[in-house]
Amino acid sequence: MNTGELADRYRDYLRCLNDRRWDELDDFVAEDVVYNQRALGLDDYRGMLQSNVDAIPDLVFTPGLLLAQGDMIACRLEFDCTPVAPILGFEPDRSRVSFAEHVFYAFRDGKIARIWSLIEPVGGDRAARA
């Protein structure tokens, strides 16, 4: 897979998340996926994503910046959404919040095998404006 194809594959993965096609996640993510140095595994990774979407039903994964090189993707994901349940220490008040995630992925055989993610504090933008 060249880097253009890898970037396309990653965009397909984001589309899978945005469509909530959880049963197709194993097309994109390895069974033994490692998340932030933790051997999470596919099932727990899917559970984490589903919890996030439960707390933020209108969550849309939008790539703001996207680089592909070798078997790696780096992406700045930009979120503009309305949490309805507490998430990542944020207490929702039904207002819209904006935050970003900076995430690196290592692919193996076309699937995401390792993820390194840092997420901006949810509501950090609102807090900064307060």
Added chain:
Amino acid sequence: MNTGELADRYRDYLRCLNDRRWDELDDFVAEDVVYNQRALGLDDYRGMLQSNVDAIPDLVFTPGLLLAQGDMIACRLEFDCTPVAPILGFEPDRSRVSFAEHVFYAFRDGKIARIWSLIEPVGGDRAARA
């Protein structure tokens, strides 16, 4: 500049930071540099870096993951250091801490023109072990 040369140039920038060659920073960073959507400018950016190094004298910028594509760099910087003054809400106790920064750079004419940075809470690793 091809992507290999861009990555080399970025590594030279990190070496400049690690050597504390503040008077050479303008070789690598544009006068009108924008940091996290803020029109910071070179002088304030240099001041921010110097403040960080004042709080963490043994700060070394080590690229753990590095991607280059077009005019963009994405890097996971890994820090293992000993803060001696409060920084980013962290109260130092002279113990070593590990944290990461996930940062994207847009270059223009060979200099860093835009920076998007997310920094893991300092001491987050220690807190997680507590």
